[in-house]
Amino acid sequence: xxxxxxxxxxxxxxxxxxxxxxxxxxxxxxxxxxxxxxxxxxxxxxxxxxxxxxxxxxxxxxxxxxxxxxxxxxxxxxxxxxxxxxxxxxxxxxxxxxxxxxxxxxxxxxxxxxxxxxxxxxxxxxxxxxxxxxxxxxxxxxxxxxxxxxxxxxxxxxxxxxxxxxxxxxxxxxxxxxxxxxxxxxxxxxxxxxxxxxxxxxxxxxxxxxxxxxxxxxxxxxxxxxxxxxxxxxxxxxxxxxxxxxxxxxxxxxxxxxxxxxxxxxxxx
Amino acid sequence: xxxxxxxxxxxxxxxxxxxxxxxxxxxxxxxxxxxxxxxxxxxxxxxxxxxxxxxxxxxxxxxxxxxxxxxxxxxxxxxxxxxxxxxxxxxxxxxxxxxxxxxxxxxxxxxxxxxxxxxxxxxxxxxxxxxxxxxxxxxxxxxxxxxxxxxxxxxxxxxxxxxxxxxxxxxxxxxxxxxxxxxxxxxxxxxxxxxxxxxxxxxxxxxxxxxxxxxxxxxxxxxxxxxxxxxxxxxxxxxxxxxxxxxxxxxxxxxxxxxxxxxxxxxxxxxxxxxxxx
Numbered sequence: 001x002x003x004x005x006x007x008x009x010x011x012x013x014x015x016x017x018x019x020x021x022x023x024x025x026x027x028x029x030x031x032x033x034x035x036x037x038x039x040x041x042x043x044x045x046x047x048x049x050x051x052x053x054x055x056x057x058x059x060x061x062x063x064x065x066x067x068x069x070x071x072x073x074x075x076x077x078x079x080x081x082x083x084x085x086x087x088x089x090x091x092x093x094x095x096x097x098x099x100x101x102x103x104x105x106x107x108x109x110x111x112x113x114x115x116x117x118x119x120x121x122x123x124x125x126x127x128x129x130x131x132x133x134x135x136x137x138x139x140x141x142x143x144x145x146x147x148x149x150x151x152x153x154x155x156x157x158x159x160x161x162x163x164x165x166x167x168x169x170x171x172x173x174x175x176x177x178x179x180x181x182x183x184x185x186x187x188x189x190x191x192x193x194x195x196x197x198x199x200x201x202x203x204x205x206x207x208x209x210x211x212x213x214x215x216x217x218x219x220x221x222x223x224x225x226x227x228x229x230x231x232x233x234x235x236x237x238x239x240x241x242x243x244x245x246x247x248x249x250x251x252x253x254x255x256x257x258x259x260x261x262x263x264x265x266x267x268x269x
Numbered sequence: 270x271x272x273x274x275x276x277x278x279x280x281x282x283x284x285x286x287x288x289x290x291x292x293x294x295x296x297x298x299x300x301x302x303x304x305x306x307x308x309x310x311x312x313x314x315x316x317x318x319x320x321x322x323x324x325x326x327x328x329x330x331x332x333x334x335x336x337x338x339x340x341x342x343x344x345x346x347x348x349x350x351x352x353x354x355x356x357x358x359x360x361x362x363x364x365x366x367x368x369x370x371x372x373x374x375x376x377x378x379x380x381x382x383x384x385x386x387x388x389x390x391x392x393x394x395x396x397x398x399x400x401x402x403x404x405x406x407x408x409x410x411x412x413x414x415x416x417x418x419x420x421x422x423x424x425x426x427x428x429x430x431x432x433x434x435x436x437x438x439x440x441x442x443x444x445x446x447x448x449x450x451x452x453x454x455x456x457x458x459x460x461x462x463x464x465x466x467x468x469x470x471x472x473x474x475x476x477x478x479x480x481x482x483x484x485x486x487x488x489x490x491x492x493x494x495x496x497x498x499x500x501x502x503x504x505x506x507x508x509x510x511x512x513x514x515x516x517x518x519x520x521x522x523x524x525x526x527x528x529x530x531x532x533x534x535x536x537x538x539x540x541x542x543x544x545x546x547x
């Protein structure tokens with residue numbers, strides 16, 4: 001398998017399309033807001049079943065990249081999803097978990113209501129049919145959140161809310177999953193659970209995942225590919241390649257990266 | 270209409286309901302209560318209480334303009350103006366980075382100033398009735414108009430409830446699920462504009478917003494999911510509406526204001542109960 005992916009990547013890098021494997025290509029992405037150029041010429045080639053982590057200093061344009069992939073921010077450049085046979089299939093179906101869902105935490109809205117409003121045409125307050133209810137439970141089951149179904153959205157902890165939003169982003173199953181990891185509000189344990197679920201989902205559903213992350217330790221442990229972004233792609237490679245590169249150290253400083261596995265705080269934030 | 274009056278006489282043979290104007294007011298409340306309950310839940314969900322207040326001011330200006338021009342019935346030009354006003358605020362709100370409060374405040378006070386100037390330049394004080402309103406002045410034909418409005422609003426609500434819910438939760442989330450958030454917002458604010466404009470002459474500019482906001486705000490205190498929220502808001506809307514009508518009949522008070530007082534009392538009771546529910 002490893003060999004196959006390696007070969008595929010070789011082909012892709014020679015721009016022969018996505019032979020035998022599906023992938024998403026981001027070509028020449030640039031974003032300018034007002035007079036400030038936030039992203040310049042970002043090129044990424046993402047493969048199905050791979051977890052790509054995007055890291056970078058504050059203000060590097062990580063969240064902006066996700067939002068422009070979503071189409072929420074105007075951008076130059078293309079995004080193309082290519083199916084398994086290599087034919088270009090246009091814009092991918094995108095699932096998105098925002099960094100911080102800003103909402104009224106006193107809202108009388110249960111997790112079931114939220115899913116019902118996305119999955120059924122029937123007004124969510126009228127309740128859902130048994131069939132839809134089972135689908136909702138299945139969705140929540142994927143992220144170990146089935147017990148949260150009757151909880152009020154505002155009563156969830158940071159980690160729980162994150163998992164519920166992940167479950168929502170997986171329905172309908174996207175081709176490209178964008179995750180913007182929260183900077184605060186989720187404890188270390190919650191983050192670890194989240195990473196484990198994401199890793200599992202990637203293998204199970206063969207998804208392309210882009211994860212904007214601030215936790216260098218967890219990225220090293222779970223990501224297949226790491227992209228160091230600072231206005232443009234600075235480094236792009238396996239965690240080992242990126243973490244041993246000098247430019248990585250210039251960006252984050254030396255602490256917490258140089259084989260410092262025991263550093264509990266992830267370091268270098 | 271005669272038949273409906275007869276049916277009312279049979280089902281509800283109360284002395285307060287024996288006059289025709291009371292029957293009309295009663296029917297109007299039956300129609301307007303669910304509409305206000307529904308729109309109120311959406312307004313409170315979207316944190317737009319101040320916005321709907323501004324719409325009332327826009328409606329006032331609309332009526333003033335309608336009277337000044339005097340081509341059509343003031344109500345039709347008022348509806349057109351209110352819709353334009355609400356669309357304008359929504360667009361400006363979405364386009365600028367200025368605080369929403371400021372944008373609404375500017376539009377609201379500009380509208381009311383224009384309205385006051387127009388009304389007094391005509392030299393007639395009779396449109397000061399728009400400020401207080403008189404529910405008992407409603408005619409049978411106007412009850413028919415309310416029926417049409419109620420049906421349209423309820424159908425729209427059933428069709429778009431899920432989308433509006435997602436937009437009110439978080440705009441980005443709604444966008445990422447393929448919802449045209451500005452279109453939803455515009456449709457919904459226009460609906461509020463129409464309802465407020467039509468009913469302002471019976472309820473009055475000063476209290477119309479409390480009638481929209483109070484039932485939903487009270488329901489929110491004691492509900493944990495969307496089902497409870499909507500059902501309780503509708504119930505409070507009906508109870509305060511009909512209760513207020515009956516009380517105002519016996520106490521000889523202004524109907525709209527009495528309704529609002531009952532709704533406010535219910536709100537404070539639910540506020541006290543809040544901790545047990547949330």
